[in-house]
Amino acid sequence: MGFVDLFSAASMPVLKVLIVTALGSFLALDSVDILGQSTRKQVNSLVFYVFSPSLVGSNLARTITLKSIISMWFMPVNILLTFIIGSALGWLLLIITRPPQHLKGLILGNLGNLPLIILPAVCKEKGSPFGDPNVCHEYAMAYASLSMAIGAVFLWTYVYNLVRVFSDHSHNSGNDIIVSDKETGPMEDELIQSLLTSSSKAVNMKAKLKVMVDKLKQHFGSFSRRLNLKAVFAPSTIGAIVGFNIGIISPLRRLLIGTTAPLRVIEDSIYLVGDAGIPTVTLIIGGNLLRGLRGSGISLPLVLGIVAVRLIILPFFGVLVVKGALYFRLVDADPLYLFVLLLQFALPPAMNIGTMTQLFGAGESECSVIMLWAYGLASISLTLWSMFFMWLVASFI
Structure with a gap:
């Protein structure tokens, strides 16, 4: 496979994200004011309560079965490792840079939801090393859906509570959430x-x-109030649970999934709503990035440290983890599956971090700057890492 083919297959999905993000920034301009700050906050609530759970649940219901979930057992472990390693690197960064209290939750590890955009697009490129585009697309949607669902569970339990605790602590350290x-x-x-x-x-x-x-x-009791265990059952988490049950339980699957399913109109409607999730979140990120261009007073070393951890250091750990799993035969030598596992370590911060900061009203401008740098540089790093990962998984087989 030539360099040009690899570059084309790796760069096209990233370019799609950049184009939609640029559109979001344009719509958020003061002269346009279609996606202003108040609008973005309202749309964020719509994403949180409607689009995200529909997207996660419908894709899982369509693509996940009991057989496939058994064959992909290592993916939850891999995602857990991205959070553990990312958090460890994040804590080191906290010690070095000493950021303000309300920013600490933004620095610790999380997983973005770009695989649902990148993987199907990669399958369509002629330089893709993953074989027949239709077969690749089917498996890519299963891998991406599971990745997004598990990532959503960790995001809305672990990261959500971190952002919430540190945000509330910066406002009021004596309320019912934080115990002073x-x-x-x-x-x-x-x-x-x-x-x-x-x-x-x-x-x-x-x-x-x-x-x-x-x-x-x-x-x-103090710890429980501080943690907010109710976030374990955030809408995206509930969507993931429902999607898993529909996909795995055969009677439910026959009832809702497929062209002959009696209640297929329900699942089709949920899928239609969920399809709006990713472009909507990407547009919001574009609008938030516009604030990053105006600056927020966040220190440059902190921003560069976050970018270096997410886009350079963490992918190296990913290569070690996946090669180790392959060496100990914890995973099969399936190029697409290995590519997904590697990609999970190279993604920029989750777009829903912006949703969280707006929900809590703390760190919005700083988050915009971080996202601006992370997604701007990810257009380069993600392309290069994707090229390297494609070459690497091709060498495994």
């Missing part, structure tokens, strides 16, 4: 003092245990 040091410090002192007092007075063991249990309950 003034609350936790005396609590711990009281626990120690009560134990010392009870020991000195030779109080029986039952009283000691009661004190400890009461204090542990208080600590657990």
